[in-house]
Amino acid sequence: xxVPVAFFAVFFAWPVAAIVxxxxxxxxxxxxxxxxxxxxQSDIRHVLWFTTWQALASTALTLLVALPGAYVFxxxxxxxxxxxxxxxxxxxxxPTVVVGTAFLALVGRxxxxxxxxxxRLDTTVWxxxxxxxxxxxxxxxxxxGGLWGQLDPRQEEAARMLGASRLAAWRTVTxxxxxxxxxxxxxxxFLFTFTSFGVVQILGGPxxxxxxxxxxxxxxxxxxxxxxxxxxxxxxxxxxGVLALHAWTVRRRETALRLVDAxxxxxxxxxxxxxxxxxxxxxxxxxxxxxxxxxxxQRSLDAPDFAxxxxxxxxxxxxxxxAPIEAIGNSLEYALAATVIAVVIGGLAAAALTRRxxxxxxxxxxxxxxxxLGVSAVTVGxxxxxxxxxxxxxxxxxxxxxxxxxxxxxxxxxxxxxxxVLRAVDGRLxxxxxxxxASPWRVWREVDLxxxxxxxxxxxxxxxxxxxxxxxxxxxxxxxxNPTLPVAVAKLLGRAGDLNYGxxxxxxxxxxxxxxxxxxxxxxLRTDRTGEF
Amino acid sequence: MLLSLEDATVRFGGRPVLDGVGLxxxxxxxxxxxxxxxxxxxxxxxxxxxxxxxxxxxVLLDGRDQAGVPAHRRGVGLMFQDHQLFPQRDVxxxxxxxxxxxxxxxxxxxxxxxxxxxxxxxxxxxRRAVAALSGGEQQRVALARAxxxxxxxxMLDEPLGQLDRSLRERLxxxxxxxxxxxxxxxxxxxxxxxxxxxxxxxxxxxxxxxIAQSGTPLEVWQRPADEFVARFLGFENVVEGVVSGxxxxxxxxxxxxxxxxxxGARSLLVRxxxxxxxxxxxxxxxxxAARTFKGTHVAVHLQPEDGGPRLEAACALREAPGVGDVVxxxxxxxxxxxxxxxxxx
Numbered sequence: 001x002x003v004p005v006a007f008f009a010v011f012f013a014w015p016v017a018a019i020v021x022x023x024x025x026x027x028x029x030x031x032x033x034x035x036x037x038x039x040x041q042s043d044i045r046h047v048l049w050f051t052t053w054q055a056l057a058s059t060a061l062t063l064l065v066a067l068p069g070a071y072v073f074x075x076x077x078x079x080x081x082x083x084x085x086x087x088x089x090x091x092x093x094x095p096t097v098v099v100g101t102a103f104l105a106l107v108g109r110x111x112x113x114x115x116x117x118x119x120r121l122d123t124t125v126w127x128x129x130x131x132x133x134x135x136x137x138x139x140x141x142x143x144x145g146g147l148w149g150q151l152d153p154r155q156e157e158a159a160r161m162l163g164a165s166r167l168a169a170w171r172t173v174t175x176x177x178x179x180x181x182x183x184x185x186x187x188x189x190f191l192f193t194f195t196s197f198g199v200v201q202i203l204g205g206p207x208x209x210x211x212x213x214x215x216x217x218x219x220x221x222x223x224x225x226x227x228x229x230x231x232x233x234x235x236x237x238x239x240x241g242v243l244a245l246h247a248w249t250v251r252r253r254e255t256a257l258r259l260v261d262a263x264x265x266x267x268x269x270x271x272x273x274x275x276x277x278x279x280x281x282x283x284x285x286x287x288x289x290x291x292x293x294x295x296x297x298q299r300s301l302d303a304p305d306f307a308x309x310x311x312x313x314x315x316x317x318x319x320x321x322x323a324p325i326e327a328i329g330n331s332l333e334y335a336l337a338a339t340v341i342a343v344v345i346g347g348l349a350a351a352a353l354t355r356r357x358x359x360x361x362x363x364x365x366x367x368x369x370x371x372x373l374g375v376s377a378v379t380v381g382x383x384x385x386x387x388x389x390x391x392x393x394x395x396x397x398x399x400x401x402x403x404x405x406x407x408x409x410x411x412x413x414x415x416x417x418x419x420x421v422l423r424a425v426d427g428r429l430x431x432x433x434x435x436x437x438a439s440p441w442r443v444w445r446e447v448d449l450x451x452x453x454x455x456x457x458x459x460x461x462x463x464x465x466x467x468x469x470x471x472x473x474x475x476x477x478x479x480x481x482n483p484t485l486p487v488a489v490a491k492l493l494g495r496a497g498d499l500n501y502g503x504x505x506x507x508x509x510x511x512x513x514x515x516x517x518x519x520x521x522x523x524x525l526r527t528d529r530t531g532e533f
Numbered sequence: 534m535l536l537s538l539e540d541a542t543v544r545f546g547g548r549p550v551l552d553g554v555g556l557x558x559x560x561x562x563x564x565x566x567x568x569x570x571x572x573x574x575x576x577x578x579x580x581x582x583x584x585x586x587x588x589x590x591x592v593l594l595d596g597r598d599q600a601g602v603p604a605h606r607r608g609v610g611l612m613f614q615d616h617q618l619f620p621q622r623d624v625x626x627x628x629x630x631x632x633x634x635x636x637x638x639x640x641x642x643x644x645x646x647x648x649x650x651x652x653x654x655x656x657x658x659x660r661r662a663v664a665a666l667s668g669g670e671q672q673r674v675a676l677a678r679a680x681x682x683x684x685x686x687x688m689l690d691e692p693l694g695q696l697d698r699s700l701r702e703r704l705x706x707x708x709x710x711x712x713x714x715x716x717x718x719x720x721x722x723x724x725x726x727x728x729x730x731x732x733x734x735x736x737x738x739x740x741x742x743x744i745a746q747s748g749t750p751l752e753v754w755q756r757p758a759d760e761f762v763a764r765f766l767g768f769e770n771v772v773e774g775v776v777s778g779x780x781x782x783x784x785x786x787x788x789x790x791x792x793x794x795x796x797g798a799r800s801l802l803v804r805x806x807x808x809x810x811x812x813x814x815x816x817x818x819x820x821x822a823a824r825t826f827k828g829t830h831v832a833v834h835l836q837p838e839d840g841g842p843r844l845e846a847a848c849a850l851r852e853a854p855g856v857g858d859v860v861x862x863x864x865x866x867x868x869x870x871x872x873x874x875x876x877x878x
Contacts, residue, residue: 136544428615429617431604431611431613431619435582436605437631437635447619
């Protein structure tokens with residue numbers, strides 16, 4: 001327990017506090033008046049308004065598209081279901097930069113739609129909304145569909161035997177059981193889209209800017225730290241509110257439901273209506289999820305002899321100090337280190353949260369662990385630079401800085417994946433082992449570990465994929481001679497010329513392949529009781 | 534004494550679940566704690582095992598205070614109510630678990646697992662998956678697992694609770710034979726009196742975290758200490774009365790009591806065989822309210838005509854009166870017990 005708390009204090013709370021203090025303190029005096037000053041600016045108010053409404057619209061759109069998908073994946077049995085399940089999860093672990101790039105290739109200038117019909121959406125809000133649906137589809141399918149598949153259909157049958165119509169049975173039995181999961185998924189989607197950075201940075205152009213993008217702009221382009229600090233605080237409060245709501249719905253979801261094995265509830269679709277539903281979902285998955293990825297790959301190959309890929313190995317392009325291809329090695333090393341840190345910290349935290357005598361403080365920590373998902377990654381990255389730069393903790397020139405920042409985002413995934421599995425281990429099994437002579441450490445190794453091994457691997461995989469794609473914090477602290485893949489992609493996209501564009505597509509494709517490979521391995525390891533992601 | 538509890542108390546949020554319990558178990562003794570659910574009997578086992586810290590009092594094993602000794606160093610075995618076999622290990626892996634924890638060599642482990650599986654009647658089952666076992670087989674594996682490290686005290690929590698009746702009756706005989714053969718010291722808890730009486734050398738009846746009575750099965754059966762124990766054992770004919778000499782005044786009229794009975798206001802237990810049916814014009818006039826077939830006899834429920842609580846009588850099948858018949862009742866002093874006042878209300 002002490003280790004995760006210390007980790008979060010030093011590498012999260014302190015940097016964030018430092019940057020807020022830097023922005024709001026003048027000669028040691030707090031300048032709270034700046035908050036109202038900043039809020040009075042009309043362009044800031046515009047950013048706030050846009051951030052909120054695009055997040056609401058994205059959430060509504062995602063639910064609209066993904067809920068039928070959740071139902072189909074939960075209740076229908078059809079050929080290729082496993083592969084498709086993995087495929088819809090790929091976008092979620094994809095780096096936001098890649099998502100942005102893929103949509104640029106689909107709806108942007110010279111994109112597929114532009115070629116075919118002359119339609120361009122990259123300067124409209126639709127590109128952002130569609131990219132958000134693409135990104136968060138899996139959140140809804142996994143959170144809602146996971147529960148839906150495990151709801152005991154006999155509950156509905158019991159209601160029907162008592163005289164409820166099919167619709168009434170669904171409305172009175174299934175819907176209430178599902179509602180907390182839908183709410184939790186919606187809040188997660190809202191959180192992710194509210195703090196969206198990479199996608200908006202690439203697709204938003206100069207017109208559209210979320211809080212996170214604005215924080216980045218204020219910090220790194222205008223150097224207006226006070227404004228950035230105020231925006232960080234606003235985002236912090238908003239995210240805290242959403243997380244509190246989320247924690248509440250999660251608790252509601254833990255109320256005793258009759259759950260059965262998901263394989264018992266799925267069956268082949270029957271009748272024209274159900275086949276049409278299945279068909280519709282499949283089409284939406286193909287168009288929304290698979291098409292952008294396919295276009296991305298196609299664009300990266302859109303030059304003779306893999307020219308874009310070969311160009312990645314040359315170091316004379318002038319964009320970087322090194323050949324872009326080296327970013328792959330950097331990324332993998334950083335992501336591995338970040339994964340180890342995230343698994344250790346997250347595992348310890350999950351173990352502490354599982355203890356039955358966990359008090360209020362510990363349970364509160366559960367919600368705090370989610371904060372890094374929502375707090376401005378840009379702030380964290382910049383906070384690292386200004387707070388970890390003097391003894392006793394001078395890490396500014398150390399390579400470990402990047403994995404530390406990335407691990408921060410990975411920890412919530414590790415905790416969310418491990419916690420349900422650890423909680424499902426019957427405490428009396430541990431007691432049985434203790435009575436047979438196993439010390440507490442032996443009990444953990446002999447009872448807990450074999451049961452959570454798969455969950456641990458899944459958690460590690462998620463942490464790895466998330467670390468690999470982390471952009472907001474890394475863009476600040478990765479050194480120019482050691483760029484990561486997402487940073488390199490963003491930099492290439494920022495340059496004019498077909499060659500740079502093509503290289504960005506090629507690098508994104510590589511990044512996508514690595515993430516997809518990690519995910520396919522995970523899908524094989526899926527446990528019956530997975531977490532929320 | 535192998536095990537002594539001295540004034541052992543466990544409180545959950547101020548409420549005592551175990552309330553000043555004193556209990557001794559001698560070596561090779563089989564003691565069965567009997568009580569309704571919520572009487573604190575499982576907590577008693579958990580306190581001895583070291584899984585539940587005491588709020589006050591002491592647990593001694595071989596005369597040594599166990600305060601601060603963690604569960605894995607106490608050298609006692611506990612068989613859980615629902616067995617708690619390790620699902621990811623096979624039968625052999627489960628039985629060998631305790632041996633591995635005690636650093637027994639691998640060849641010796643295998644030998645002992647074989648021995649134990651023979652002992653519990655599952656020879657050659659070592660490689661089977663525990664999920665594929667029936668309830669009775671799981672129970673046997675759990676027993677073998679608990680016995681494997683040769684605990685100085687074996688504790689059983691509702692050992693046969695989830696099994697069906699015929700299996701339970703067979704296993705309880707097997708367990709009794711096995712334990713006397715091995716000379717195992719056993720502390721078991723159950724809510725089933727039949728199980729307790731069949732298994733135990735000594736029965737301890739618990740109520741609300743306290744010990745209500747302790748004695749051999751015969752003693753407890755013949756002379757329940759108080760109304761609670763009598764009713765828990767299934768006796769319905771308990772009535773208030775005033776004893777003077779060799780008779781008592783009760784709502785059922787004058788009832789004879791054994792010579793030397795305690796005098797004054799007491800509870801009386803009339804065992805069903807002590808209720809004799811006679812002609813309607815002799816003794817207490819009763820109407821037959823119901824009869825239930827009990828296999829060896831018929832239980833006849835009688836409603837005294839001049840009021841008073843119902844009576845239960847045991848009749849041979851052929852002699853049992855029909856519902857609505859009017860009969861007379863006389864009492865047999867040998868089947869009547871004058872009970873102590875309950876120790877706690």
